[in-house]
Amino acid sequence: RIIESARRFAQDYLKSLPDFFCVQFTRRLNNPKADGTFAPADRFQEILSFVDGKENYQSLQLAWPPPPDDGSRGSGVSSRGEWGGLMGAIFDQDAAAKFTWKSTGTIAGEQVHVFDYEVDAAHSQFSLTWGGKWKGKWYPKSKPSYRGSVFLAAETLRIRRLTLAAKVAPGAFPIEETTHEVDYDLQQLGGTEYLLPKHAVMQARIGKKKLTRNEIDFRDLANWNNIGAPYTIYPGQTLRLYPASGKPVASGA
Numbered sequence: 001r002i003i004e005s006a007r008r009f010a011q012d013y014l015k016s017l018p019d020f021f022c023v024q025f026t027r028r029l030n031n032p033k034a035d036g037t038f039a040p041a042d043r044f045q046e047i048l049s050f051v052d053g054k055e056n057y058q059s060l061q062l063a064w065p066p067p068p069d070d071g072s073r074g075s076g077v078s079s080r081g082e083w084g085g086l087m088g089a090i091f092d093q094d095a096a097a098k099f100t101w102k103s104t105g106t107i108a109g110e111q112v113h114v115f116d117y118e119v120d121a122a123h124s125q126f127s128l129t130w131g132g133k134w135k136g137k138w139y140p141k142s143k144p145s146y147r148g149s150v151f152l153a154a155e156t157l158r159i160r161r162l163t164l165a166a167k168v169a170p171g172a173f174p175i176e177e178t179t180h181e182v183d184y185d186l187q188q189l190g191g192t193e194y195l196l197p198k199h200a201v202m203q204a205r206i207g208k209k210k211l212t213r214n215e216i217d218f219r220d221l222a223n224w225n226n227i228g229a230p231y232t233i234y235p236g237q238t239l240r241l242y243p244a245s246g247k248p249v250a251s252g253a
Contacts, residue, residue, distance in 0.1 A: 002113055002115075002152060002157060003099050003115060003150075005157045006091065006150065006152055006157055006159060007091045007093075009157070009158065009159065010087040010088065010090070010091035010092075010159065011091065011092075013084055013087055013195075014053045014083075014084040015053060016194070017050060017053070017083075017189075017194060017196075018189060018192075018194075019049075019050060019051045019052070020049075020050055020189050021047055021048060021049035021050065022047075022048055022218050023045055023046070023047055023048070023218070024045065024046045024047075024048045024057070024216060024217075024218055025043070025045055025216065025217050025218075026043065026044055026045075026046075026078065026214050026215070026216050027040065027043045027214070027215045027216075028040075028041045028042050028043065028044075028077075028078075028212065028213070028214050029041055029212065029213045029214075029215070030210070030211070030212050030213075031210070031211040031212070031213070032209065032210050032211075033209060034205070034209040034210065034211050038211070038213050041212070044059070045059075046058060046059055047059075048083070048218070050083060053084075055080070055081075055083055055084070055085075057080075077175065077202070077204045077206070077212045077214065078214065079180065079200070079202040079214060079216070082182050082197045082200045082216065082218075083196075083197055086162050086164060086180060086182055087159065087162065088125060089119070089124075089125040089126045089146070089164065090117060090119070090148070090150065090162060090164070092125050094123060094125060095119045095123050095124070095125045096119065096120075096123040097117045097118065097119045097123075098117060098118050098119075099115045099116070099117045099150070100115065100116050100117075101113075101115055102114040102115055102116045102149065104154070105151070107151060107160045107161060107183070108185070110153055110154075110160065111153075111154040111155075112151045112152055112153055112154060112160055112161075113151070113152045113154055113157075114149055114150070114151055114152075115149065115150045115152070116147065116148070116149050116150075117147060117148060117149070117150060118145070118146075118147045119145060119146050119147070120145045121143065121144055121145040124143040124144060124145060124146065125143075126143065126144070126146050126164065126166060127141050127142065127143050128141065128142040128143075128144065128166070128168070128173060128175050128178065129141050129142075130173065130174045130175065134174040135174075139173055139174060142168055142172070142173040142175075144166045144167060144168050144173075145166065145167075146164050146165060146166035147164075147165055148162065148163040148164040148165055148180075149161075149162075149163045150162055158184070158195055159184050159195065160183065160184055160185070161181065161182065161183050161184065162180075162181070162182050162184075163179070163180065163181045163182075164179065164180040165177075165178070165179045165180075166178050166179075170208070174206055174207065175204050175205070175206055176205050176206070176207065176208075177204065177205040178202065178203065178204040178205070179202070179203045179204075180200070180201070180202050181200065181201045181202075182197050182199075182200040183197070183198045183199045183200070184196065184197055184198060185198045196218070197218055198217070198218070199215075199216065199217050200214075200215075200216040200217075201213065201214070201215055201216070202214040202216070
């Protein structure tokens with residue numbers, strides 16, 4: 001009963017959200033020797049617009065401050081689907097996920113039910129892509145098997161956290177291992193509360209050793225800039241990436 005309620009929620013989730021946009025901040029860290037020590041690599045910002053149930057991304061060019069590592073995704077590992085794709089990869093009927101009860105726990109003081117799940121490669125709804133060559137070779141999209149955990153609020157059965165871990169056979173794809181964790185919480189959109197991603201972490205192992213880690217958070221671009229539907233921005237338009245007490249720092253790319 002609990003899992004079926006969560007499945008229905010996930011299936012209706014994207015349909016329930018209004019059109020909006022926000023800014024997605026990503027801080028990327030690398031650990032070339034896989035020795036447990038991550039060092040900052042770069043950071044970038046994107047406008048994430050959500051219209052008609054679909055995610056779209058647009059890079060931001062920073063006007064202040066002007067560090068050279070800001071403003072675009074550059075080269076490196078990035079992720080997509082924190083808003084609904086991860087839910088679909090787990091709860092879509094085509095994924096045929098197998099769920100097992102694990103435990104109870106708490107997230108931010110709220111009691112949760114924890115279920116583990118597995119999805120085999122034949123039913124995989126999760127994909128890895130690699131742009132360009134790696135070690136002189138082109139690689140097609142990979143759709144590996146994956147597993148993880150689902151954390152559901154005990155009283156409401158709302159999704160509070162999702163995790164996903166996937167592995168690829170050594171040498172079969174540049175990214176041999178990846179993990180994802182997304183936390184969800186109630187947040188305001190247009191004066192109404194919706195369950196939205198609050199923070200996400202993605203970690204990947206490239207080849208045998210190199211580790212990379214992305215820390216992602218989402219901020220309310222529309223309210224901070226008094227922009228309403230149809231949520232249009234224009235090249236060169238100045239946008240505030242912080243509340244009014246902060247500083248305007250970006251322009252549309």
